[in-house]
Amino acid sequence: ATILVLNGPNLNLLGSREPEVYGYETLEDINRRLQVQCEAAGHHFLTLQSNAEYELIERIHDARLEGVDFIIINPAAFTHTSIAIRDALLGVNIPYIEVHLSNVHAREPFRHHSYFSDKANGVIVGLGSFGYELALQAALRVIKAD
Ligand code: DQA
Secondary structure, three states, X not given: OEEEEEEOOOHHHOOOOOHHHHOOOOHHHHHHHHHHHHHHOOOEEEXXXXXXXXXXXXXXXXXXXXXXXEEEEEOHHHHXXXXXXXXXXXXHOOOEEEEEOOOHHHOOHHHOOOOOHHHOOEEEEOOOOHHHHHHHHHHHHHHHHO
């Protein structure tokens, strides 16, 4: 199977961006670990980080053509704004898990609402980069059950 990990705006700055909130690991560190775990389980790993909404949308559209089975997405600030990315995910009908490094519910009120959570297979918040690994384990379990 094929798993696509998507990361939204400013997550390219992980490691140096507000490390007390987002941790000291870089996105490359996180992706390297996810790729190893995904491939060890016999699956394909794809990933994209983008600061542009349209790039994330087009990546999601392409995912259908490529036969991506599952998406793990941290939409970052687009979580709270993007009906367009939500519609893209629903449009391709690929199951997804939403991940946030920080506990968005313990932060500013504008971070409490997500355009993604009500349609997600699951949501993981506040566990730092480990949240991506938990999401991957959950995705692999869903894929195996299919
Ligand atoms: C985030 C939380 C968002 O509110 C914020 O805009 C981000 C990162 C997280 O992973 O904790 O950029 O998605």
